[in-house]
Amino acid sequence: MRRAAVLGTGQTDHRTRRTDVSMAGLCREAIDRALLDAGTDWSQIDAVVLGKAPDLFEGVMMPELALAQSLGAAGKPLLRVHTAGSVGGATAIVATSLIRAGVHRRVLAVAFEKQSESNAMWALSIQPPFTAPITAGAGGYFAPHIRSYIRRSGAPPHIGALVAVKDRRNGALNPHTHLRQPDITLESVQASPMLWDPIRFDETCPSSDGACAVVIGDAAAVSAASREVAWIKATSMRTEPTFYAGKDHVNPRAGADAAAALWASAGIKDPLREIDVAELYVPFSWFEPMWLENVGFIGQGQGWKLVENGDTRIGGVLPVNPSGGVLCSNPIGASGLLRFAESAMQVMGRAGEHQVPDAATALGHAYGGGSQFFSMWVVGRTP
Amino acid sequence: MDTLAAPLTIAFDYTRSLGPVLGRFMAGLRDHRVLGSRTADGRVHVPPLEFDPDTLAPLTDLVEVSPTGTVVTWAWVDQPLEGQPLDHPFAWALIRLDGADTPMLHAVDTGTEDKIKIGLRVRIRWSPSPTGHIRDIACFEPGTAPERTGHEIGDAVTIMTTPIRLHYTHTTSVEEDRYLRALAEGRIVGQRCPACCKVYVPPRVCPADGVAPGEVVEVTDKGTVTTFCVVNVPFAGQRLTPPYVVAQVLLDGADIPIPHLILGVPSDQVRMGLRVSAVWRDRADWSTTPENIDHFEPNGEPDAPYESYAEHQ
Numbered sequence: 001m002r003r004a005a006v007l008g009t010g011q012t013d014h015r016t017r018r019t020d021v022s023m024a025g026l027c028r029e030a031i032d033r034a035l036l037d038a039g040t041d042w043s044q045i046d047a048v049v050l051g052k053a054p055d056l057f058e059g060v061m062m063p064e065l066a067l068a069q070s071l072g073a074a075g076k077p078l079l080r081v082h083t084a085g086s087v088g089g090a091t092a093i094v095a096t097s098l099i100r101a102g103v104h105r106r107v108l109a110v111a112f113e114k115q116s117e118s119n120a121m122w123a124l125s126i127q128p129p130f131t132a133p134i135t136a137g138a139g140g141y142f143a144p145h146i147r148s149y150i151r152r153s154g155a156p157p158h159i160g161a162l163v164a165v166k167d168r169r170n171g172a173l174n175p176h177t178h179l180r181q182p183d184i185t186l187e188s189v190q191a192s193p194m195l196w197d198p199i200r201f202d203e204t205c206p207s208s209d210g211a212c213a214v215v216i217g218d219a220a221a222v223s224a225a226s227r228e229v230a231w232i233k234a235t236s237m238r239t240e241p242t243f244y245a246g247k248d249h250v251n252p253r254a255g256a257d258a259a260a261a262l263w264a265s266a267g268i269k270d271p272l273r274e275i276d277v278a279e280l281y282v283p284f285s286w287f288e289p290m291w292l293e294n295v296g297f298i299g300q301g302q303g304w305k306l307v308e309n310g311d312t313r314i315g316g317v318l319p320v321n322p323s324g325g326v327l328c329s330n331p332i333g334a335s336g337l338l339r340f341a342e343s344a345m346q347v348m349g350r351a352g353e354h355q356v357p358d359a360a361t362a363l364g365h366a367y368g369g370g371s372q373f374f375s376m377w378v379v380g381r382t383p
Numbered sequence: 384m385d386t387l388a389a390p391l392t393i394a395f396d397y398t399r400s401l402g403p404v405l406g407r408f409m410a411g412l413r414d415h416r417v418l419g420s421r422t423a424d425g426r427v428h429v430p431p432l433e434f435d436p437d438t439l440a441p442l443t444d445l446v447e448v449s450p451t452g453t454v455v456t457w458a459w460v461d462q463p464l465e466g467q468p469l470d471h472p473f474a475w476a477l478i479r480l481d482g483a484d485t486p487m488l489h490a491v492d493t494g495t496e497d498k499i500k501i502g503l504r505v506r507i508r509w510s511p512s513p514t515g516h517i518r519d520i521a522c523f524e525p526g527t528a529p530e531r532t533g534h535e536i537g538d539a540v541t542i543m544t545t546p547i548r549l550h551y552t553h554t555t556s557v558e559e560d561r562y563l564r565a566l567a568e569g570r571i572v573g574q575r576c577p578a579c580c581k582v583y584v585p586p587r588v589c590p591a592d593g594v595a596p597g598e599v600v601e602v603t604d605k606g607t608v609t610t611f612c613v614v615n616v617p618f619a620g621q622r623l624t625p626p627y628v629v630a631q632v633l634l635d636g637a638d639i640p641i642p643h644l645i646l647g648v649p650s651d652q653v654r655m656g657l658r659v660s661a662v663w664r665d666r667a668d669w670s671t672t673p674e675n676i677d678h679f680e681p682n683g684e685p686d687a688p689y690e691s692y693a694e695h696q
Contacts, residue, residue, distance in 0.1 A: 123395075125619070132643065195615055
């Protein structure tokens with residue numbers, strides 16, 4: 001298998017509504033920044049991989065048809081990827097696979113969501129006939145699983161708020177962030193309205209318009225690059241049904257299996273010691289301790305202790321979401337690719353104000369659907 | 384035997400952010416003027432492209448073309464569908480406007496099929512009430528437009544609302560049909576997976592094993608709250624008024640919980656392990672729907688031990 005590396009990344013300025021750009025314009029803002037960051041131009045891109053979450057979000061079926069030309073895919077292979085909220089991660093992994101397989105030299109991966117074109121909560125609450133009207137919304141789907149986590153782990157109730165404070169303050173260091181709240185406090189989070197008990201308003205991701213792009217290349221492309229790259233050490237994806245008897249929504253098997261395969265492939269024995277920074281897909285703050293356990297940074301029921309100790313802050317043992325994460329910007333289809341891109345930016349030393357000092361090895365992580373799809377990668381400063 | 388089926392309509396008024404190029408194009412239509420974009424090779428594209436297909440540079444050079452053009456090719460539509468430009472028979476045609484190098488797709492109203500032909504000169508029939516929307520072009524009709532009397536094009540349009548309506552017929556599976564017909568009789572049935580032996584309510588192809596369900600199992604209308612959330616937030620598509628408790632209820636005899644409402648108890652007294660029973664609607668109102676069960680409420684039994692439902696949250 002050939003080696004692959006991230007040559008450059010780009011992302012939009014994420015906002016509630018980017019009414020100044022069309023979907024094509026939104027994607028191009030991220031792509032043009034990624035090409036610039038990678039020091040490449042369109043002539044060097046061999047293929048384009050496009051990811052986004054359900055088409056119902058924008059009401060454009062198969063948007064890759066209309067977008068192909070604006071994404072520079074004319075005359076080149078274009079692949080569309082969809083794995084719900086994890087799609088950004090899956091998109092990066094498909095692009096990586098094309099490089100590793102030796103099919104292409106440089107592949108552009110781009111993912112987007114323009115949530116302002118409709119209402120994601122509506123799109124996720126379509127009620128088919130012969131079902132009971134027991135809709136609870138996106139937070140309502142995950143809140144019971146958070147309650148289960150709290151019951152199972154014995155975590156104190158302020159853990160979710162601690163994560164929210166950390167991520168929102170981190171996000172204020174990131175120029176692209178949607179929510180910028182440098183002055184948020186534990187008290188202000190705990191005083192915010194309880195939306196889906198036990199999830200409070202400030203512990204919830206926003207709804208964003210945004211896009212992210214990365215250019216992935218092979219060893220020859222790296223040789224031709226003039227800047228640091230992020231070597232892709234391992235990738236992993238796993239899937240499981242949304243519902244089945246005995247499904248563990250707190251510690252989904254697909255997530256645990258994907259992580260175990262990832263660590264084995266990357267040769268990582270002790271993730272907590274060997275990973276310098278992690279970008280985890282945390283749409284509701286309590287998912288930080290849940291995923292810390294699920295991907296194996298720490299034993300079951302212990303993840304909240306890392307949060308409480310401040311170990312997941314910038315400067316801690318394992319900084320998690322120095323970018324601010326999904327809690328600060330959530331263009332759903334792009335959110336996973338943002339996690340992957342931010343992990344690459346860290347090891348390339350190009351994360352700016354939210355740079356984790358000396359980050360050499362990083363994890364990018366995404367999940368989607370009802371904890372159905374998981375995608376992850378490990379990137380490093382060296383191959 | 385036909386299984387139960389019912390219509391499903393999905394509809395939303397999507398709001399399209401147009402960006403600088405399409406925003407000016409729509410503004411032009413509002414003022415009865417048609418703009419195309421000129422690419423580096425000198426061609427004029429109508430409707431305008433946002434990015435040059437060769438250089439991929441953003442396109443900013445918008446040029447005006449004529450509202451009159453020529454039919455390049457066409458296909459006749461005998462029975463128009465909902466949402467199409469005309470409600471009587473018409474031709475879908477590719478029309479190259481004078482001054483443009485690319486044809487655009489639109490409807491041509493010739494009344495009868497024998498009047499449409501390649502090379503026919505057609506002009507835009509404008510909507511009587513233009514709003515800066517692609518629908519400001521009602522359709523095309525035979526003829527040439529008079530000399531332009533349009534005025535200056537106003538501000539670019541930022542957002543264009545695009546209503547979308549999708550109509551489906553939702554047809555139930557054999558298993559779902561059986562479950563619904565039992566509900567109409569006040570019974571709750573599940574089915575056991577022949578591979579893992581788990582009882583699914585509602586019955587379905589086993590998501591873990593991928594095999595068709597076997598033995599039909601009747602379960603009780605009593606169960607245990609395995610976990611829950613209190614919904615305090617209003618959201619689009621919601622059909623209940625907050626606050627309300629949505630819980631995962633593991634019915635006795637089932638191996639997977641169903642989501643349902645817990646009423647008849649203050650929300651702060653709902654807890655994991657709470658024992659609940661179904662509250663059915665009036666028997667006279669029962670039909671083939673899970674809505675026959677209005678909600679669940681506490682039945683006074685002692686709470687179930689955590690171990691009994693730990694794997695069913």
